[in-house]
Amino acid sequence: MNTIPQHNHDAGRRRALRLFGGAGVAAMIPLGLLPGTAAAASGLGMPKPDEKVEQTLERLFGKRPLQAAGDKMKVELPLIAENGAVVPVRIESNLPMQANSYVKNIYIITDKNRRPLNARMSLTPDAGKLSIATNIRMGGTSDVRVIAETSDGNLYQFKQEVKVTVGGCGG
Amino acid sequence: MSQVRIRVPEKAKAGDVITVRALVTHPMEVMQTRDGKPVEKNYNFIHKVEASYNGKPVLEAETTQAVSQNPFFSFTIKVNEPGKVRVIFHDTEGKTYTGEADIKF
Structure with missing residues (x-):
């Protein structure tokens, strides 16, 4: 029964210390924050705000309609990815790659990632053929979209669900 | 520490579309969240x-943290003359990692 008052006393002292400590930190903030915010403004590595996939699509494409890729584009994605940290994607297409008509951009989007855009790749007609591959991270089971934007403004979308057994960290 | 490895076909002919595979050793640190x-x-x-071929750009990619550690990219180039493939990776700390490979005919 003796321990209880002692405990209270201790807690009180701790609270007092925290108060003082807190005041100290608060006093330091105006000085410490300025360089921090400047760095954040230019910092490419700073985390960007979370986004829903609809917002990402709107940001990238506005209200332009997405057409189903059908047989215009072939995407190799696993049905089940054991490790979300490394999910291979291979994109091949028979869309023309000529100087006047070519695939300008390829977007890889994972719907349920914190920040759905995985990567955007811009191509030039010098690529000769559309065939690209990379590895992406997935936070969990989700739809993956691959959207090809051609130079004349058409958008072709391929969509497939990938089941992820072990999430690949927030991404 | 970080390094770039590039794999290209040994020989090519004029007009061929060659596949270039580039890999860079990089941790691609991810965002950690605490209490959301x-x-x-x-x-x-x-x-x-x-990526460029003889100085002409072929591919430019904007990547995010949602690309795996030690990122790997494969892409194609239509080659008409012998030359040099150069792939440059930029990270958010301002470092660049460059890899080059020669295409022989």
């Missing part, structure tokens, strides 16, 4: 990849 809020830290990942 991002932890203040500068994250170091590759945000830009540029």
Whole structure:
């Protein structure tokens, strides 16, 4: 029964210390924050705000309609990815790659990632053929979209669900 | 520490479309969250990849943290003359990693 008052006393002292400590930190903030915010403004590595996939699509494409890729584009994605940290994607297409008509951009989007855009790749007609591959991270089971934007403004979308057994960290 | 490895076909003919595979050793640090809020830290990942052939750009990629560690890219180039493939990776700390490979005819 003796321990209880002692405990209270201790807690009180701790609270007092925290108060003082807190005041100290608060006093330091105006000085410490300025360089921090400047760095954040230019910092490419700073985390960007979370986004829903609809917002990402709107940001990238506005209200332009997405057409189903059908047989215009072939995407190799696993049905089940054991490790979300490394999910291979291979994109091949028979869309023309000529100087006047070519695939300008390829977007890889994972719907349920914190920040759905995985990567955007811009191509030039010098690529000769559309065939690209990379590895992406997935936070969990989700739809993956691959959207090809051609130079004349058409958008072709391929969509497939990938089941992820072990999430690949927030991404 | 970080290094770039590029694999190209040994020989090519004029007009061939060759496949280039490029890999860079990079941690691609991811964002950590604590209580649902991002932890203040500068994250170091590759945000830009540029590939060129004889100085002419072929591919430019904007990548995010949602690209795997040690990122790997494969792409194609239509070659008409012998030359040099150059792939440059830029990370968010301002470092660049460059890899080059010769295409012989």
